[in-house]
Amino acid sequence: MGDRSTRLLWPVLGLPAMVWIALFFLVPLYVVFCVAFGTVDPVFRSPVPTWNPLQWQFDQVEVVWDRLFGPDNFYLPAVLRTFAYIAIAVSACLLISFPVAYFTARFAGKYRGLVLALLIAPFWISYMMRMLAWINLLQPDGLVNAIITLGGTIPLEVNWLSGKPYVVVMGLIYGYVPYMLLPLFAALDRISPSLLEAARDLGASGFDLFRRVILPMSVPGIVAGSMLVALPMMGDYFTSDLLSKSPNTAMIGNLINLSIATPGQSGQAGALLLVVLLVMLVPMVLYTRSNARAEVRS
Amino acid sequence: MAPSPRRPISRRRMLQASALALPGAWALAACAREQPLGGPTSAASAVTAPSGATSAAPSPASIPIASPSNPVKWPINPGNEPIASGLEPEANATLRVYNYPDYLDKAVIKDFEKEYAEYGAKVEYSTFNDYPEALTKIRSGSIPYDVTFMTYSSIGRLVYGDLIRPLNHDYIPNISDVWDEFKDPWYDLGWQYTVPYVIYTTGIGWRSDLIGVTIGDWPNPYDVFWDAKYAGKIAVLDDHREVIGMTILRDGGTDVNTGDPVALGRTRDAMLEMLSASQPRVTITGYTDIPEGVLALSQCWSGDMVTGQYYMPEGVDPTVLRFWSPPDGRGLIGNDFMVNLKGGQNPVLAHHFINFMVGKDVSLKNFSWVGYQPPLKALTPESMVADGYVPKNLASAVIKPEWFGVGYPILELPPAVEAEYQAIWQQFKAGA
Numbered sequence: 001m002g003d004r005s006t007r008l009l010w011p012v013l014g015l016p017a018m019v020w021i022a023l024f025f026l027v028p029l030y031v032v033f034c035v036a037f038g039t040v041d042p043v044f045r046s047p048v049p050t051w052n053p054l055q056w057q058f059d060q061v062e063v064v065w066d067r068l069f070g071p072d073n074f075y076l077p078a079v080l081r082t083f084a085y086i087a088i089a090v091s092a093c094l095l096i097s098f099p100v101a102y103f104t105a106r107f108a109g110k111y112r113g114l115v116l117a118l119l120i121a122p123f124w125i126s127y128m129m130r131m132l133a134w135i136n137l138l139q140p141d142g143l144v145n146a147i148i149t150l151g152g153t154i155p156l157e158v159n160w161l162s163g164k165p166y167v168v169v170m171g172l173i174y175g176y177v178p179y180m181l182l183p184l185f186a187a188l189d190r191i192s193p194s195l196l197e198a199a200r201d202l203g204a205s206g207f208d209l210f211r212r213v214i215l216p217m218s219v220p221g222i223v224a225g226s227m228l229v230a231l232p233m234m235g236d237y238f239t240s241d242l243l244s245k246s247p248n249t250a251m252i253g254n255l256i257n258l259s260i261a262t263p264g265q266s267g268q269a270g271a272l273l274l275v276v277l278l279v280m281l282v283p284m285v286l287y288t289r290s291n292a293r294a295e296v297r298s
Numbered sequence: 299m300a301p302s303p304r305r306p307i308s309r310r311r312m313l314q315a316s317a318l319a320l321p322g323a324w325a326l327a328a329c330a331r332e333q334p335l336g337g338p339t340s341a342a343s344a345v346t347a348p349s350g351a352t353s354a355a356p357s358p359a360s361i362p363i364a365s366p367s368n369p370v371k372w373p374i375n376p377g378n379e380p381i382a383s384g385l386e387p388e389a390n391a392t393l394r395v396y397n398y399p400d401y402l403d404k405a406v407i408k409d410f411e412k413e414y415a416e417y418g419a420k421v422e423y424s425t426f427n428d429y430p431e432a433l434t435k436i437r438s439g440s441i442p443y444d445v446t447f448m449t450y451s452s453i454g455r456l457v458y459g460d461l462i463r464p465l466n467h468d469y470i471p472n473i474s475d476v477w478d479e480f481k482d483p484w485y486d487l488g489w490q491y492t493v494p495y496v497i498y499t500t501g502i503g504w505r506s507d508l509i510g511v512t513i514g515d516w517p518n519p520y521d522v523f524w525d526a527k528y529a530g531k532i533a534v535l536d537d538h539r540e541v542i543g544m545t546i547l548r549d550g551g552t553d554v555n556t557g558d559p560v561a562l563g564r565t566r567d568a569m570l571e572m573l574s575a576s577q578p579r580v581t582i583t584g585y586t587d588i589p590e591g592v593l594a595l596s597q598c599w600s601g602d603m604v605t606g607q608y609y610m611p612e613g614v615d616p617t618v619l620r621f622w623s624p625p626d627g628r629g630l631i632g633n634d635f636m637v638n639l640k641g642g643q644n645p646v647l648a649h650h651f652i653n654f655m656v657g658k659d660v661s662l663k664n665f666s667w668v669g670y671q672p673p674l675k676a677l678t679p680e681s682m683v684a685d686g687y688v689p690k691n692l693a694s695a696v697i698k699p700e701w702f703g704v705g706y707p708i709l710e711l712p713p714a715v716e717a718e719y720q721a722i723w724q725q726f727k728a729g730a
Contacts, residue, residue: 162530245579247729
């Protein structure tokens with residue numbers, strides 16, 4: 001009897017999460033499918049979802065596919081641009097976060113709680129608010145220009161908000177860096193100090209210690225952090241919208257947002273979203289498989 | 299034996315899960331609302347055709363497109379007759395007004411509540427970002443909006459979707475204050491449904507201290523958007539019809555509603571060329587961005603620069619603001635109008651509100667805040683400048699009545715043509 005209740009305990013505890021996922025992920029995902037494979041009201045151009053999978057039509061997916069890979073592939077530059085921005089932003093997040101996370105895990109001592117709290121403090125303010133703050137800072141007469149021109153004494157004025165790609169990438173880095181920090185900290189914190197001491201005792205130099213012990217052992221943290229940062233960046237549209245507003249910095253998220261806002265094209269937005277979902281599934285599957293293997297090994 | 303980290307899902311389990319998912323699909327199907335006009339594959343509710351006969355849902359082709367050369371008298375659907383004359387405004391009502399943000403002076407709303415205090419009237423002001431969003435929300439019927447503000451490109455759908463109420467003119471005597479053209483406009487002959495709100499042209503706004511030339515002196519002022527010299531400093535409106543229309547005019551065309559694939563192909567190429575040359579930003583916030591110096595120049599509506607003078611940073615003289623639109627009126631021109639929504643719960647109060655808004659004194663007060671010109675008889679181009687509604691440096695933002703005879707309004711398009719316009723816009727916004 002006791003055995004049976006124990007057997008039931010964990011599924012019951014997991015039930016709320018399952019219901020949550022079903023209600024707020026699976027059902028909305030099904031709605032996206034129904035919109036992407038549905039039709040359009042001929043007069044109002046609003047989406048008419050087709051609920052029955054047997055009646056799904058695939059015209060919208062074909063349109064999106066053509067725009068991605070067909071002869072008229074004008075979506076492709078935005079897709080490549082998104083990947084480039086994400087690659088740069090994720091690398092920068094990693095470079096910024098690694099030393100900070102390492103310092104916090106190894107040397108912050110009794111202040112690590114405080115340091116961690118301060119590091120995740122930006123989470124307390126919404127992403128949108130932080131980007132809006134950047135608009136004020138980067139304006140022609142904003143604080144950033146005031147500092148680099150030493151209060152106007154150097155005749156140099158940069159219009160940061162004029163649709164510059166590096167400003168968008170900077171916004172992405174700033175916005176998502178805390179997501180990289182936490183998993184990295186968790187991974188580095190798990191490395192036993194005695195392992196590091198042992199490596200030192202066996203003659204490893206500082207660089208060797210990093211290359212042969214710390215780095216390999218922090219790989220799960222690096223992978224998890226990179227995923228956590230890259231995935232939301234794939235759907236990000238307001239960083240470019242707020243800090244650039246130029247079509248030349250449009251990302252995949254902007255294309256989806258534009259399709260949603262355009263009458264008659266919600267189906268294309270759905271189809272584009274499914275393409276993104278499929279692309280994102282690849283690293284997700286690889287990540288979960290490598291995690292599962294790592295667990296088996298350990 | 300160590301437990302397996304993951305248990306693969308068996309085919310049977312998969313089938314069980316699918317079976318469980320089915321009732322969900324059924325539930326969603328049951329939740330699906332009947333679309334008033336139906337989709338290509340669904341049955342539709344009945345509406346009335348222009349002849350007055352009841353028919354199936356209109357096909358897109360059966361809805362007339364109003365234009366100056368094709369004025370339209372819209373049908374009045376059975377059961378949607380105007381309200382009777384002489385009714386008292388609804389007591390203790392909350393009038394729901396639905397409009398763009400910053401497009402109506404809040405003080406004017408307070409004045410209305412004060413004037414109708416004996417009826418306990420309250421006004422709730424909600425905002426939309428663009429017309430498609432507004433139409434979707436109005437159609438959903440989730441909030442019973444009473445009054446909204448629209449333009450030509452939506453009127454046919456509002457009537458045929460049975461979304462607006464015809465007006466009883468007895469409640470709107472203040473119509474006598476507006477230009478006579480609007481008592482019988484081509485987009486609503488006999489002003490059965492609409493009362494004009496404000497008028498505007500689309501042109502170019504800039505700060506003369508940041509752009510050292512007078513754009514209006516150029517042989518083709520629209521060329522500025524293709525000038526690499528201004529890269530990073532300029533913007534076009536975040537509105538596909540306005541940008542496509544402007545590109546057509548720059549190319550020497552006059553049909554800003556063309557469905558000609560050759561002309562549209564040329565327009566698309568020109569827009570992509572613009573993207574490479576001047577890398578414009580795409581925004582409707584020129585009215586703050588130009589004053590603040592984030593932009594030096596932008597395509598904008600005439601009212602934007604008039605409002606812009608209130609957004610100047612400290613120490614910058616507002617007289618540096620400039621606006622150009624074709625001085626002979628042969629440019630993009632339009633007006634917004636107020637309509638009484640059928641889903642609203644306060645039709646009488648809504649009539650009073652529309653009448654209140656169109657009256658001379660209220661209209662002028664609202665003008666001084668929103669910067670967009672109302673078509674009032676009391677206003678002349680000279681008086682607008684002399685009375686300080688429009689500063690001297692922006693006198694070119696004043697619209698003359700005769701421009702509505704020669705300007706190019708942006709009209710509703712047949713859905714197939716609209717889809718072409720949207721495809722061009724998507725290509726433009728995807729970046730080069």
